Amino acid sequence: MKRFIGFVRKEFYHIFRDPRTMVILFGIPIVQILLFGFVITNEIKDAKIAILDQSHDEITKEITNKLISSGYFILEQKLKSNNYIEDSFKKGNIKEVIVFESNFEQKLEREKKASIQILADASDPNTASMLTNYTSALIYQYLRELNGEFINNVQITPEVRMLYNPYLLGVYMFIPGIMAMILMLISALMTSISLVREKELGTMEVLLVSPLRPLQIVLGKVTPYFFLSFVNALSIVLLGKFVFGMPVTGSFVLLMIESMLFILLALSLGILISTVSDSQQSAMMISMFALLLPTILLSGFIYPIENMPAILQWIAYLMPPRWFIIIIKDIMLKGVGLLYVWKETLVIIFMIFLFIILSVKKFQVRLE
Amino acid sequence: MxxxxxxxxxxxxxxxxxxxxxxxxxxxxxxxxxxxxxxxxxxxxxxxxxxxxxxxxxxxxxxxxxxxxxxxxxxxxxxxxxxxxxxxxxxxxxxxxxxxxxxxxxxxxxxxxxxxxxxxxxxxxxxxxxxxxxxxxxxxxxxxxxxxxxxxxxxxxxxxxxxxxxxxxxxxxxxxxxxxxxxxxxxxxxxxxxxxxxxxxxxxxxxxxxxxxxxxxxxxxxQFNKKLWSIKTDNMYELRNDLKNYEYTETSFAFGQMLHYTDKRKNVEKTEIEKFLSSKEHSNIKINMIKPNIEDCFMDFMTK
Amino acid sequence: MDKHEYIINTVDLTKKFGSFVANDKLTFSVKKGEIFGFLGANGAGKTTAMKIMCGLSKPTSGHVNVAGYDIYTETEKIKKNIGYMSQKFSLYEDLTVYENIRFYGGIYGMSRKNIRQKAENLLTKMEIKKYRNNLIASLPLGWKQKLAFLIAIIHEPQIVFLDEPTGGVDPITRRQFWDLIYEASHNGITVFVTTHYMDEAEYCDRISIMVDGKIVALDSPENLINKYNSKNMDDVFVKLARNPSVKL
The missing domain is CATH 3.40.50.300 (P-loop containing nucleotide triphosphate hydrolases)
Structure with a gap:
């Protein structure tokens, strides 16, 4: 135990004496959150829409009001028939057209389903998908308020993410993503680099020759980063809550436990990377390209997985952050308990074991 | 043991x-x-x-x-x-x-x-x-x-x-x-x-x-079983070249300000080498038989 | 003596890093075509001084003139007139012998014809013609060092700076390396060299010994050995570096 504490203390010296490490550890997370939170918000405001209401009943009016009073949309035009739809798009300033079918309220009561068509100008695909997401989310919200259980078949594409994001703020999409990204970056990148640095310095030779067992070396390396990453996870959640008003509806303890699991996963990935690279540069390159980019691109953090080609969707299944993002979104926004995220949690635990077994196998007691 | x-x-x-x-x-x-x-x-x-x-x-x-x-x-x-x-x-x-x-x-x-x-x-x-x-x-x-x-x-x-x-x-x-x-x-x-x-x-x-x-x-x-000579003259650059081209030179290596030299002939005398160097117009010729050091031995083993 | 005989002149060269004085009023001159040994313990300030003379860093104060150019204002011209080789940085391991030659020749603006001709000479001299298209990585260490030296002087610089050029090579190769140095010096190239091998120091025409940022001795090896009543340079060095109070 004394050896272990000595090792961890040394590791903390390394971290606190290197300004670069400190910046990566504590500067980057905060900057990232603020950047994503303030600058890259892809919220929409005052988008111009047109409505074609073929029913003119109580419900369609209420939905229309709901949409317009949300502040996201401005009703530019009321259309009289289908023929005008294309024209209004072509004029250019209308971004979205909402079409209520005739006898909307009646259908909803009798057949338990009615459909709303949402047409968006997809020449700007991002805005289009965002608009439709916002719209459908608002409609769902209204239907929930209606208290009806007969709402499952409104014919619009439901966007699950938006569903539980009651105020439709972009930052809610980003905080879980950034959290996954930062924990991945810090845990995997920093551990792999610091392990490889010992190889480069030649100190690894001395450590190997010492009575320390490989597991002790690895644990000693990983422990400080585990703590620091945890501090980061905590501060991201707090920043989210107090700066951006991101709620934690579910259990805070569960959220932190899941974060720890994910940190462990990233750390074991970092160890694995360190066993296959022999210079700090290659460790950095592998971490960047093998972890960071896929985390950003394939985890559903920025680009919805459902929109990807099938093959990328399959690859996305293999991305550890994907599962973590699902879990924390569910906990933070939906407020669900372990009962709802146990599958994803199991996936993560499985991955932890996989990577640890792999890296222990690869981590040698000798130099070769 | x-x-x-x-x-x-x-x-x-x-x-x-x-x-x-x-x-x-x-x-x-x-x-x-x-x-x-x-x-x-x-x-x-x-x-x-x-x-x-x-x-x-x-x-x-x-x-x-x-x-x-x-x-x-x-x-x-x-x-x-x-x-x-x-x-x-x-x-x-x-x-x-x-x-x-x-x-x-x-x-x-x-x-x-x-x-x-x-x-x-x-x-x-x-x-x-x-x-x-x-x-x-x-x-x-x-x-x-x-x-x-x-x-x-x-x-x-x-x-x-x-x-x-x-x-x-x-x-x-x-x-x-x-x-x-x-x-x-x-x-x-x-x-x-x-x-x-x-x-x-x-x-x-x-x-x-x-x-x-x-x-x-x-x-x-x-184990170094040859005679080893240390040679110095006023013109070390020419000395190197001359010894390099000398028909009896076995090895000639620089050691500090000296050259360490071995001869192909078995029992060569100092005077023989002196004579050769004089013929090449070297002045202030100093030749001494010396005890080899490990570096001499190393090079000797290398060339064997 | 005529001033033009000197190719490096420094007067009160001083370099400070904060309060630390790395070079303390160095004043020395290097003669054209001589082999000048620059000795000193680790951390005595050799590398700092060498960097200044190569135009890589500026002194805090003092005058330095290299190959007739001023170190403050004419570093570009200085760089054209010097060659540099160190044990650490020499050749690109992943380029072939010829590619390395062409690359360095190109840096110094040599014509293609000139490069080809020089390369030919060089490969013949080292008897490695058939290895011209081999990667540097595949050559033995001793060859690499010799090749690196010849490439460092391929543009016929006035001075070549060698930073511990023979570290770790076998004794025969080390001597072959010095044969190349002698030849370069014979052809009029001034050689400025640092080394930890004290017997190599004796190969130099003149040597300076630095202790704690100051030059404490500068003379021919022979004179130094006599002056300090020593058997060889090793003794001289130990006497001076161990007890800095013994000064000129």
Whole structure:
């Protein structure tokens, strides 16, 4: 135990004496959150829409009001028939057209389903998908308020993410993503680099020759980063809550436990990377390209997985952050308990074991 | 014999096509300073890494104090102190932090074995709060040695501890090794500096993964069975060229301000060489028969 | 002596890093075509001074003139007239012998024809013609060092700076290396060299010994050995570096 504490203390010296490490550890997370939170918000405001209401009943009016009073949309035009739809798009300033079918309220009561068509100008695909997401989310919200259980078949594409994001703020999409990204970056990148640095310095030779067992070396390396990453996870959640008003509806303890699991996963990935690279540069390159980019691109953090080609969707299944993002979104926004995220949690635990077994196998007691 | 501390038998190691060491055998006795002398890339580090359990030999056995390097590697790791080729210190830790760290790693404390490192440590103590990265080469070397000694090893393995270190620090370092030998520590040390061979009890001369010779420095010198001349004239540049082109020249190597020369003829006299040099218009010719040093022997073995 | 005989002139060259004085009023001159050994313990300030003379860093104060150019204002011209080789940085391991030659020749603006001709000479001299298209990585260390030296002087510089050029090579190769140095010096190239091998110091025409940022001795090896009552340079060096109070 004394050896272990000595090792961890040394590791903390390394971290606190290197300004670069400190910046990566504590500067980057905060900057990232603020950047994503303030600058890259892809919220929409005052988008111009047109409505074609073929029913003119109580419900369609209420939905229309709901949409317009949300502040996201401005009703530019009321259309009289289908023929005008294309024209209004072509004029250019209308971004979205909402079409209520005739006898909307009646259908909803009798057949338990009615459909709303949402047409968006997809020449700007991002805005289009965002608009439709916002719209459908608002409609769902209204239907929930209606208290009806007969709402499952409104014919619009439901966007699950938006569903539980009651105020439709972009930052809610980003905080879980950034959290996954930062924990991945810090845990995997920093551990792999610091392990490889010992190889480069030649100190690894001395450590190997010492009575320390490989597991002790690895644990000693990983422990400080585990703590620091945890501090980061905590501060991201707090920043989210107090700066951006991101709620934690579910259990805070569960959220932190899941974060720890994910940190462990990233750390074991970092160890694995360190066993296959022999210079700090290659460790950095592998971490960047093998972890960071896929985390950003394939985890559903920025680009919805459902929109990807099938093959990328399959690859996305293999991305550890994907599962973590699902879990924390569910906990933070939906407020669900372990009962709802146990599958994803199991996936993560499985991955932890996989990577640890792999890296222990690869981590040698000798130099070769 | 119980006196044998390190026993290496027929070890062989290759990296891909490159044969790093070819069938090397030697023994090291208790509290002996054993030197591996040879240029970079001759296989010194590979041998030391095999002995310190860091590498597995492709063939052969190595035994330290009765323990096998493969089976009993954990036991061996408790008994040896190892200083790898590069100064393996944490540059961003201070002198005392480095020392404390390595002490805890080996499950001991600086105080416990202070006696052993005292002489060395006292020289760096004034800088004990300085970061290791800010020390001069000689200081780093002393700190690295202290770290390797902190757990009171029975065998000390030092891979090129004096490379890149200035002459003064090298001298001091060898003085420290002599003192450690008196404390009953067996020392294996490698170096590319031929002149350091005479400071070892026994040496192995190594080139291209093979031992050229292994013996005490004196015995190695005894084996040099030719007359060796040291020659100096006023025009050393021409002297080199002239001797290079002299029909009887066997070898002619620069040594400091002299040339060391051997002749193809068996019993050549000084006057013969003098005559030749005079004919080449050399002035102030000084020729002396000298006792060879290890470097002469090394080159002699190399050219055989 | 005529001033033009000197190719490096420094007067009170001083370099400070904060409060630390790395070079303390160095004043020395290097003669054209001589082999000048620059010795000193680790951390004595050799590398700092060498960097300044190569135009890589500026002194804090003092005058330095290299190959007739001023170190403060004419570093570009200085760089054209010097060659540099160190044990650490020499050749690109992943380029072939010829590619390395072409690359360095190209850096110094040599014509293609000139490069080809020089390369031919060089490969013949080293007897490695058939290895011209081999990667540097595949050559033995000794060859690399010799090749690196010849490439460092391929543009016929006035001065070549060698920073511990022979570290770790075998004794025969080391001597072959010095044969090349002698030849270069014989052809009029000034050689400025640092080394930890004290017998190599004796190969130099003149040597300076630095201790703690100051030059404490500067003379021919022979004179130094006599002056300090020593057997060889090793002794001289130890006497001076161990006890800095013994000064000129």
């Amino acid at each position: 119980n006196n044998i501390t390190v026993k290496v038998e027929n070890i062989y190691k290759s990296y891909g096509d490159v044969e790093a060491i070819k069938d090397i055998s030697f023994t090291v006795n208790n509290s002996e300073i054993f030197g591996l002398i040879g240029p970079d890339g001759s296989g010194k580090s590979t041998i030391f890494r095999i002995i310190t359990t860091l590498l597995l030999a492709d063939k052969g056995n190595v035994n330290l104090l009765g323990f096998d390097v493969i089976k009993d590697y954990k036991k061996i790791r408790n008994m040896i102190g190892y200083m790898p080729g590069r100064f393996s210190l944490y540059q961003d830790l201070s002198v005392i932090e480095n020392l404390n760290f390595f002490a805890t790693v080996f499950g001991t404390t600086v105080d416990e074995n202070y006696d052993l490192i005292k002489d060395i440590y006292l020289q760096i103590e004034p800088f004990k709060n300085r970061l290791a990265g800010k020390l001069s080469g000689g200081m780093k070397q002393k700190l690295a040695l202290s770290c390797a000694l902190i757990h009171k090893p029975e065998i000390l393995v030092l891979d090129e501890p004096t490379t890149g270190v200035d002459a003064v620090s090298r001298k001091e370092f060898w003085e420290m090794l002599r003192k450690l030998k008196e404390k009953n520590i067996t020392i294996l040390v490698s170096t590319p500096y031929m002149d350091e061979a005479s400071l070892c009890d026994r040496v192995a001369l190594i080139q291209n993964g093979e031992f050229l010779n292994i013996d005490t420095p004196d015995n190695i010198i005894q």
